[in-house]
């Protein structure tokens with residue numbers, strides 16, 4: 001019995017260790033990016049007024065979405081936001097019953113967002129792509145954003161700015177709760193945004209992603225699932 005308990009404990013510690021390491025990697029990445037970002041921030045000229053900002057202004061989509069405990073994709077070229085809808089809410093931010101598989105497509109004619117949430121399972125697949133002339137142009141988008149939001153955008157992957165030059169991804173992930181932006185420039189995968197686990201495969205002007213709602217309930221022993229092969233070991237003792 002003690003051997004059985006030890007095996008369970010070792011496996012449990014192993015699983016929790018993996019989960020903790022992933023979280024720590026995510027935090028370390030964010031921390032290192034923050035320190036890099038503080039080195040220098042080059043802002044393009046001509047940023048707009050805060051009240052008209054397409055990210056934080058009162059008429060922006062984020063202003064509408066921020067009542068929802070969700071994340072989404074933002075097209076930085078025009079501020080259009082696509083909700084992943086893994087957790088479903090009504091317009092007032094009240095949770096609604098999960099639905100089966102659905103599919104949505106958003107485009108500005110040069111940049112394409114295809115989202116397929118399966119909210120009953122807490123998963124969303126997404127495919128992003130863009131035309132060869134549709135990379136992000138920081139000078140071009142500056143008038144749409146206030147100074148603070150342009151600082152956020154120009155700070156994405158600041159340490160890799162020389163490498164990216166004029167090949168910046170026109171999309172970023174956005175946390176509806178905090179308004180924080182997360183890079184999709186291919187520097188890091190996988191990562192967490194709060195309880196959402198994200199993994200992306202990057203290729204030329206295309207990104208395939210899987211996002212899973214993964215709250216840390218595995219850390220509660222009473223809900224930890226015992227795999228069937230552990231029971232087989234126990235019966236042999």
Ligand SMILES: [Zn+2]
Nearest residue numbers: 053056146149
């Ligand atoms: Zn703003």
